[in-house]
Amino acid sequence: MGLERIPDVLRALAEEHVNYVLIGAVAMMAHGLVRATEDLDFFVNADADNVARLRAALRRVFPDDPAIDEISCEDLAGDYPAIRYNTPDGSFGIDIMSRLGEAFSHEGLEFQEQLFEGVPVRVATPAMLYRMKKGTIRWKDRIDAQQLRDRFGLED
Amino acid sequence: MPSSCATGLDWRTNLPIERFRSLNEMQAAPWVEPGTPEHSRSLRTILWMVSWFAPKRALPRGVFRFRSADEAFAQRVRWEDQSHTISKD
Numbered sequence: 393m394g395l396e397r398i399p400d401v402l403r404a405l406a407e408e409h410v411n412y413v414l415i416g417a418v419a420m421m422a423h424g425l426v427r428a429t430e431d432l433d434f435f436v437n438a439d440a441d442n443v444a445r446l447r448a449a450l451r452r453v454f455p456d457d458p459a460i461d462e463i464s465c466e467d468l469a470g471d472y473p474a475i476r477y478n479t480p481d482g483s484f485g486i487d488i489m490s491r492l493g494e495a496f497s498h499e500g501l502e503f504q505e506q507l508f509e510g511v512p513v514r515v516a517t518p519a520m521l522y523r524m525k526k527g528t529i530r531w532k533d534r535i536d537a538q539q540l541r542d543r544f545g546l547e548d
Numbered sequence: 549m550p551s552s553c554a555t556g557l558d559w560r561t562n563l564p565i566e567r568f569r570s571l572n573e574m575q576a577a578p579w580v581e582p583g584t585p586e587h588s589r590s591l592r593t594i595l596w597m598v599s600w601f602a603p604k605r606a607l608p609r610g611v612f613r614f615r616s617a618d619e620a621f622a623q624r625v626r627w628e629d630q631s632h633t634i635s636k637d
Contacts, residue, residue: 394599399592421591424582428598430605431624462611472613474620482607483599485624492617509588530621 438468
């Protein structure tokens with residue numbers, strides 16, 4: 393079990409009607425920009441109902457993991473806007489964010505739906521990803537930003 | 549790569565050869581159209597390949613809370629450094 397479970401997670405998010413927006417490497421791949429990844433990253437709306445649906449989605453994929461119950465709207469809406477869920481076998485992690493500093497929150501993200509094996513996946517738009525990545529200090533993000541700018545003709 | 553490879557990916561059977569004048573031109577060439585069945589298959593294959601070829605990790609299982617994305621990223625790096633590399637059979 394490992395990254396090949398990511399499609400299962402995306403399907404579960406759709407089936408539980410989770411309000412989320414995919415970012416990170418999988419979002420890059422969804423836009424046709426290939427890069428390896430070791431994680432799944434997305435923003436969620438931190439309201440109680442949505443976080444409950446998120447827990448239900450993760451339980452569909454990892455049914456025997458009680459740790460999923462620890463994902464709470466109180467944390468995501470409060471002092472801990474970034475939550476990391478590492479899967480039971482430790483092979484990959486899921487980064488769940490409600491906001492990123494003062495600049496980005498789930499509510500402000502532009503996204504589009506793309507089909508993956510018939511499942512609608514909510515992906516941040518190329519322009520949105522570019523804005524999120526261009527100013528960071530992580531080298532992976534800077535490379536992503538350059539790829540997005542070149543492929544989609546984006547400007548500062 | 550034959551189209552009947554184990555991953556099930558049909559490697560551009562309609563366009564088996566593409567020609568480029570430079571590396572830049574090659575990198576700018578479209579991969580597969582997002583949202584198409586070919587794209588879905590390619591994504592699944594990439595995830596499978598990364599999962600198979602990347603060093604196997606043993607991240608600490610469970611839920612971890614962070615006050616910022618930077619804090620989460622720093623912890624991720626520490627886990628990567630500590631994670632045992634287990635070769636696949």
